[in-house]
Amino acid sequence: MNEVMTAYGRALRSLLQPAIFWHLLWPTALSIIIWIVVAWLSWDTVGIGIERLFNEVAWLNWILLRWEASSLAATIFAKVVLGLLLIPLIYSTAMFIVAVFALPLMLERVAAKDYPELEQRRGGTLADSIGNALLATAVFLVGWVVTLPLWLIPGMAIILPVLLSAYLNYRGYSYDALSLHGDADEIRRTLVRERGQLYLTGIVAGLLVYVPVINLVTPAYAGLAFIHYGLETLRRERHAAKQ
DSSP states (O other): OHHHHHHHHHHHTTTTTTHHHHHHHHHHHHHHHHHHHHHHHHHHHHHHHHHHHHHHHHHHHHHHHHTTOOOOHHHHHHHHHHHHHHHHHHHHHHHHHHHIHHHHHHHHHHHHHHHHTOOOOOOOOOOHHHHHHHHHHHHHHHHHHHHGGGGSSSTHHHHHHHHHHHHHHHHHHHHHHHHSSHHHHHHHHHHHHTTTHHHHHHHHHHTTTTTHHHHHHHHHHHHHHHHHHHHHHHHHHHHHHHO
């Protein structure tokens, strides 16, 4: 846990660099703009589709019957569900943008300032980076939709999104943070050996989503934390190998 919090502390310090601070803002802003436009163009159509889904799918219809919902209440409930779906869409899109576009740029700047002695062995590939980001996004969105009924259980509306966000961050950023400096074997070993700590790093980011204002920049901030955790791990491993 100490290594995880150290990574977040160093990420906070990195934000003082103007070039990195810019990358903190634009991915989330772009994601919000994209999904506001999509929602504005398709809100009614998608809302009707969700309402029909709740009426035709047996276990979803059971939820409405369980709560004795009227047709008007069902319509309102469908709109609420649609609004809830915008949250993971915005967050996962911002994560994808950070992982594929912003993180490599932040990685170069962070490495040059804080880890200048760390050799770049370039074991990662763009294809694997995009593949990881797409897989993380798909699992996150499917998990969000599938677990929505479980949110009715007290506490699950907080626990489940945090766990899903943790997976999204862990899967989406871990590889990219190591791809420039680690060789293929180092990346593979580190992802296996540090899996628990990396997932914990993702959980911290998942909790930050609930902090107002900070949640707007959490995708890029989490990416910075994964960069620091990954590079420090490589530096420590190589130093130990020399002794």
